[in-house]
Amino acid sequence: MQLTCIGLVVSGLVLWAASPATRAADAPPDPSLILHYTFDQDLGDRAKDLNPHGNDGKIVNAKVLEELDGRQGVLSLGDKESFLDCGNSDSLKFSGDMSLEMRVRLHQSRKNGNTILFGDTSRNRFFLTVGKAAWQLPEVFTEAETDTLLLWYRNGHETMILPLNRNVLSEQWSHFAVVVEYPRCRFYHNGELIRDAYMPIPTALETQSSSKRIGGGRSQTLPMDLDEFRMYRRALTTEEVVAHARGEEVPPDRAEELAVEPHWYD
Numbered sequence: 001m002q003l004t005c006i007g008l009v010v011s012g013l014v015l016w017a018a019s020p021a022t023r024a025a026d027a028p029p030d031p032s033l034i035l036h037y038t039f040d041q042d043l044g045d046r047a048k049d050l051n052p053h054g055n056d057g058k059i060v061n062a063k064v065l066e067e068l069d070g071r072q073g074v075l076s077l078g079d080k081e082s083f084l085d086c087g088n089s090d091s092l093k094f095s096g097d098m099s100l101e102m103r104v105r106l107h108q109s110r111k112n113g114n115t116i117l118f119g120d121t122s123r124n125r126f127f128l129t130v131g132k133a134a135w136q137l138p139e140v141f142t143e144a145e146t147d148t149l150l151l152w153y154r155n156g157h158e159t160m161i162l163p164l165n166r167n168v169l170s171e172q173w174s175h176f177a178v179v180v181e182y183p184r185c186r187f188y189h190n191g192e193l194i195r196d197a198y199m200p201i202p203t204a205l206e207t208q209s210s211s212k213r214i215g216g217g218r219s220q221t222l223p224m225d226l227d228e229f230r231m232y233r234r235a236l237t238t239e240e241v242v243a244h245a246r247g248e249e250v251p252p253d254r255a256e257e258l259a260v261e262p263h264w265y266d
Helices: 238-245
Strands: 002-005 033-037 057-060 063-068 071-077 083-087 098-106 115-120 126-132 147-155 158-163 174-181 184-189 192-198 212-214 224-232
Touching: 071 083, 098 115, 098 238, 115 224, 174 238
Parallel strands: 002 158
Antiparallel strands: 033 224, 057 083, 063 071, 071 224, 083 212, 098 174, 098 224, 115 126, 115 212, 126 147, 147 158, 174 184, 184 192
16 A cells, blocks of 8 residues: 655635625525535434435434534534444445535544544545544654644555644634545635645545444544534535635536636646
């Protein structure tokens, strides 16, 4: 197995034309949206998926709160083996571009080194993790640089790690997004682009047989509160990420992005 670390931080230049945003309830269906949880209903151990794919999640050792600090409908994770199992339907098996979005906060100190924010249960194909970069990449990070977010994925015999180089998650609510638009991977925090990284190989989820999972598992703990989670089978535009961070929607056919490619200087 070949392990490659990409640690160069690149700033992208993006310009976009403003399009009228709408409320979430007024937005037309987006066929590329394959996971969408808002936790507005307490359905016991089930989380309702709001898109037509119907990927309802199974809640394990967690609870849905009606309201928490001004947020309506919150999934609270924190106990050992606490997570949301999203299943592994055909709609969750694909390759190419993708986007992950979540409104999240941490509510305790983590008790172990590395925990899954989102990924597959086999833990050797694709996952976004919160943890200690020095443990994952000792040749790049020192022990003082402990907390960070890392995107880890495998395609064939190659494994890639894209570190954010810092942890933007805290006890404050924030909107976080990862947009994979090969050969770029972009990280956003509250609508602001904070990292634009080069991806040597694309992601591939179409051959995975394991379930997708939100939160820690396998004796791991990720004490977090989740207000909303989305996964798309396409790369969101900057305008869409900014709108979602504000609680607004931009219909896909009106998200007209006029961009200078972030890797124009390559």
